[in-house]
Amino acid sequence: MLNFTRKSDYALVALAKLAEGAKAGQPSLSAREIAEAYNLPLPLMMNVLKRLHRAGLIGSTRGVHGGYFLNEEPEHLRLAAVIEAIEGPLQVAVCCQSSSGAEAEQRTCRVTPVCPITGSIRRLNLQIRDLVNRYTLADLLAGLPDGAGFVAETDLVVSQSRTRATP
Amino acid sequence: MLNFTRKSDYALVALAKLAEGAKAGQPSLSAREIAEAYNLPLPLMMNVLKRLHRAGLIGSTRGVHGGYFLNEEPEHLRLAAVIEAIEGPLQVAVCCQSSSGAEAEQRTCRVTPVCPITGSIRRLNLQIRDLVNRYTLADLLAGLPDGAGFVAETDLVVSQSRTRATP
DNA sequence: TAAAATAGTACCTATATCGAACTATTTCAA
DNA sequence: TTGAAATAGTTCGATATAGGTACTATTTTA
Structure with a gap:
């Protein structure tokens, strides 16, 4: 019914966390750290991050101090790319x-x-x-505009005011 | 994954059929006629029409020559109303x-x-x-514009052309 | 009185999502 | 060199949702 899956939601918050971490100087964050930050089950977060990695949206380092990091600036990471990495087209x-x-x-x-x-x-x-x-991810963090900027000013008015006489 | 349910799709084509029928002078169309027109199973189409009726989007007449008809002009029937009648908010x-x-x-x-x-x-x-x-339903029948009128012209170009040197 | 239609609702099945688990590999440090 | 901690890839089961059917009641017309 026109909704994103939970995994997409989790992907978005995970990317948000990575963006914040990068700004705070952290080179990478582990799946565990991200899962705990948002109170999400670890195995699920691991799966989500693996998909984002495979789609090329994030990079990873393995090993004891490994983790994930953004491959692109938040300003360049578009929401559609995130959703489609998780859910397909x-x-x-x-x-x-x-x-x-x-x-x-x-x-x-x-x-x-x-x-x-x-x-x-x-x-x-x-x-x-x-x-x-x-x-983009940056837009998401900064806060999206709440006005429906794309709707022409006349649209709603037109449909409301059209009371053409139907003989 | 951000899709409408089949029932919503069927609701839209059913409404399209009712709009065509009205234009052709038919006062109402039965669930059977609509289902056959689109090669859809009758019980399913009946359920869809019942939901549209309960939401007030279509009217009905019972009995032998009964059927359904639009309560509003196609120009006034908005897609969100149809989707939400079937799927909820x-x-x-x-x-x-x-x-x-x-x-x-x-x-x-x-x-x-x-x-x-x-x-x-x-x-x-x-x-x-x-x-x-x-x-609106009328827009759907007339054909939606395919230009994404609200997207700034630069959007896609930005993400394609960005080949900033990463040292 | 029978047939054809809608009204309401309950039900079953198939599919997709949610979440967990398993194995393998990589890295670091004791 | 060995163990711990992390990612990589994949598979699997449980549950929720969607797709589709069926049953009973009511209404209208011939």
Whole structure:
């Protein structure tokens, strides 16, 4: 129902912790330290960090004093990259497959062949992804704007005021 | 993973069918007619329509020639209303509860008490909801714009071109 | 009175998520 | 050289959610 998984949430707070640590001069943080900071189970946090590492978003050092660290500046780490590292491609419906969906869709959705709204759903998907991709880890830490900056000023007014006479 | 449920998808195509039917002069369409039009199982479509009806988005007439019809013009039926009629409130994370979340969150999320990004996540949630709420059934049928109008032109370029020397 | 439709709800199954665990490898220090 | 602490990769089980069905009641028309 249009929500991120817990693992994505945990990934975001873990990255937040790494960003704070880096600013405080800590070269790396272990999975244990991060898990304890947020009261999360260690094995789960380990799995999350492993996925972020495999996606190239964080680096790691092994061994006794090992741990994880950001590979990029928080200003360059986009939220969509984090989410997709954990969950795979962002798509609001099965008909939004990015990779050559034709035959895959036939298998997964019964209505696609006669669907009147597939095109629009795909565009909505792109817009949602662009929105998530718009922000970085740094934005997340600094605080996102709460105004829906992207909505044209007229949008709500138009739909409210349109009381066209229907004869 | 940030997707709508199938039931929401089916609700949207059902509403699309009702809008087309209304334009073609049909006062109502039965669950059977809609299910057959899209090759969907009848019991499922019946459930979806019942939920839309209970949410007040469509009206119904019972009996032999009964069926469903739109209660509002397609221009006034917003996508968020449809999704929320089927799935409940749109929220990308458990910490985005609309209704007096304080104690509910404590139960459902372990990190909220010490979370550094809850505020930003809530604002992101509002922005996503605003985006979904921006469009109507009429927009969906006419075709959504595919340009992500709200994304600043520089966003993607920045992340691609950044090849700063890392000494 | 029978048929066709909606209304409400309860139920089952399949899939995905949550979380834990296992084995292997790497690094450091005693 | 040996043990401890950490990451790497993978697999596995439990639980929650979603997808889909079924049952009973009510309404309307022929």
